Structure formats: structure tokens, C-alpha cells
Amino acid sequence: MKGSLLKSWKNILPVLAYYLLFAVIFFAVSFLADSVLYFCGVGVMIAFAVPLSSMSVDERDGWDKFAVASGVGRGELAASRYIFALATVLSLSVPAAVLAALLPERVRQFASMLLLCGISLLVLSVALPLMHKYGVEKTRILLLVIVVVLFGAGIAFGWGFLLDEHASAAFPLFAVPAAALSLGTVCFAVSWLVCIRICRRKDL
């Protein structure tokens, strides 16, 4: 597991600077606009793009073949991808939390941040099994469509709820963000299990 994670980390290093640059720019935009939405929105995209890039490189290199031939279990291989994706989401959550703490309407900012964390997990839950089953290159366009649809639907529904004073009054402020995060977590866990099954059945 450590070997696979280290390999993913080293593989992603050359493109990490670009993602960091985006993150820094949108951190500043969010700060100036008094809303975490901008940073977290880009965060969802980065949380999807980093595992996608990593898997794309693995696919090009034929890493899965080497790893399985070298005794890395297929389940372990899938697990390393999920842990890497989760680490990306968590890494982005830290500056998002800092940003939320710095901005006015702190509670609403944290609620928005949780909502977008949930959306990130949902996006990854759908994308990772597809990437494992069909390969990154074959599904790249489909994955982008899925990300945009899930992201758009999540934002439209969740953000609408957070801004709607009637809805906010009827439900606790954290109702939708907590639901999105819970749904994302459950879907992520189920997706992980599905992915292990896909990996075990796949000819490499």
C-alpha cells in the first residue's frame, strides 16, 4: 500500500504546481468575495482531477500489471486509489476550513464547505469505479459530464437551500450539508467495495 501511495504521490508531483496555483488563486478570490464557494468549487474539480491524473499515468505506464505481478493485491490496489483520493479531499478541506474561519458568516461558510466536501465524495464515488472498469482514457469525456452534472445539481440544490431564508428557517442550517456529506461518505464506501470487485474480475 505504502509503495502504491508513494508512487501516486511522486507521479502527481510534476502537475501539482498547476493545481496549487489554481487553489491559491481561488483562495484569494474567495477571500476577496467573502465566500468559500469559489475555493470549494475549484476544490471539487481538483479533488476529481488529481486521482484522474494519477490513474491516467498508471494506465499509460501499465502500473497495475506490474503491481499485481509483484504481489500487490487487487483490493490493495483499489484501496490505494481511494485513500489517495480521500487524502486529496482532506488536503483541500484544510485550507477551506481556514478560509471559512476567516470569512464573515462563519457558520454559513462552514455549511457551504461541508456541502462541497459531500459533493466531492459523490463525484469520486461515481468516477473511480468507471475509471477502474473502463480506463481513464475511454471515459474521460463521460467523467467530465458526470462531474459537471453532479457538481451543478449539488450546488443548485444545496446552495439554493443555504440562501433560501424560508428553507433555512424550516431546517437547521447544516441539514443539507450534513446530508450531502453523509450521502457522499456512504457512496464513497460502497464505491470502494464495488471497485474492489471490479479489480478482482478484471484481466490486466
Next chain:
Amino acid sequence: MLSTVCGREASVLPAAGAFSEGELVRVSGLCKRFKGFSLEDVSFSVPRGAVVGFIGENGAGKSTTIKSLLGLIRPDSGRISLFGKEERQLGKADRNRIGAVLGETCLPENLHLKDIDAVMRHIFLHWDGEAFFRYAEKFALPVDKKVREFSRGMRQKVSLAVALSHGAELLLLDEPTAGLDPVARDEILDILYDFMQSEEHAVLISSHIVSDLEKLCDYILFIHEGKIVFFEEKDALGEKYALVRCPAEKLVGLDPAAVVAFYRGEYGASALVYRDRVPSSFETERASIEDIMLYFARGERV
């Protein structure tokens, strides 16, 4: 110890099932169907202390067989045993006893050799970084360049260096000399000779460059259109088969049972024959492994 296997020619099939102490690999009745290609009833073994050369055309099934041994492909039927265990029951420690070179590099190409050393340290239980860098030096591989900047031959060498640096007893090599110049191929053959100094080791190596295998191998396994044609000791092949070149009308005088396959040309005919079935009136020549492969694969049948 080994049986002659032959989908077309041989009469003796390998003993199925039982794993002998002297074998590191035993494959019995391996079948795998793909769209447009199938591996059918592949059986052979790799004895301890031996190098088995795996020959056949592109798409004959060599890579599919090697991938099945490595657990990359799930066979439809048949049995694969490595180190006396069913392939599916192999744990990490068992798999670490295998050094593999797959057709492609299959290593993270964005990484430098130092990074590869760091990653492999966590992949293999008995990774020997010193040995890895020794091989890198021997192969003149630059430590400060990314693998993707290497030539194809250099990438093959990195794969081989990895395969040899974790205490493997069995090497499964799929075209390890592909893309290498003769000097580099010779270096690799030397490394494999060194590896085989231990009687406990064994190698299964596939290659299109039959002359390399002729130098190195103890046994030849020939696959054609997904079926094993023969599995024989290399020296026995020379004793068993011979070439006859003569006018086409003279060839007709040969017992059909003596002829494996033949070619007809403008200036006469040539045939791969069973040496012991050819009358002394026919002059025979030594058949190289390449000749044998070509006649079996492309020659006309009687």
C-alpha cells in the same frame, strides 16, 4: 522429467496435475478465450535449474500464458501451480519469489531510478537497493533521468534490474530483449547466465530472437495459434529434427510419416523431417530452432 507436448505432432502428453519437487512452474490444460483468439489446453512445466525458451509468432499466446502465470489474467480452465501452490493461493511472499519483465516497461515512467528504488522498497519484501543500483551501473542507466526519457532498450534494462533486485528465484520474462541492440542483448544474456548459476533458480523467457534462446535455453516451448506445438529439450530438438533439401520429385519418395512440413520453391523443395525416419540416401542438415519454428508454423503439411 519433461514430456513432449504437441498439439499437432507429439504423442506424449504431460502428466496433468501432480506437482514435482523439481518444478517451479506447472501448467496443465490452461484455456483462455478472447474474442478472436483462444489459448487451448496449454501444458508445460519449468524445472528448477532450467531455462525454458518460449517461442511463437506475434499473437500466438506467449504473453497471455505468461500473464496467466503472473495472475494478471484469469484463465477459463486449467491449473497453474507455482512453487507447489495453486496460482490463486499465492501470497505476497510467494509472488515476490517471481521476477517479471512484461512486454512493456510497466514501471512509473515519471520517476527517476532513485524514486523507483524508494517505491520498490515498499512493494517487495526483500528489495535490495544496492543490487538495483549495481545493475543500473552495469547497464549504464542514468540515475538522474526520468524513466520516460530512456530509450526502449534502457527501459527494458530497468525492468530487468527491478526483476533481479528482490531475491527472485523464478524469472518470467516476456520479450526482455525486444528493442535491444546485439550488444545489449548479449549483456542481458550474461546477466541471465549469472542468475542461473544457482541450481534453485529457473527462467521462462519468451523472445522473437530465437538465436538468443538457442544460446541460453535448456528447453524450448513452442506455441502456435494458442496451442502448444512442442515442449522439448533444446538438444533433443537437434537430434529429433533435420532439414532435407532436394528436388521436389525426390521429396515425394520420403515416407510421409517422416515429414513434419515442407516448402516448395522454384529451384526445389525443402522439408523438416524426423531425423530417424529418413533413409540414408537423403542428405540431412541440422535444423536450427528458427527453422523448426518456421516449418511448424508456415510449412505445408503432407
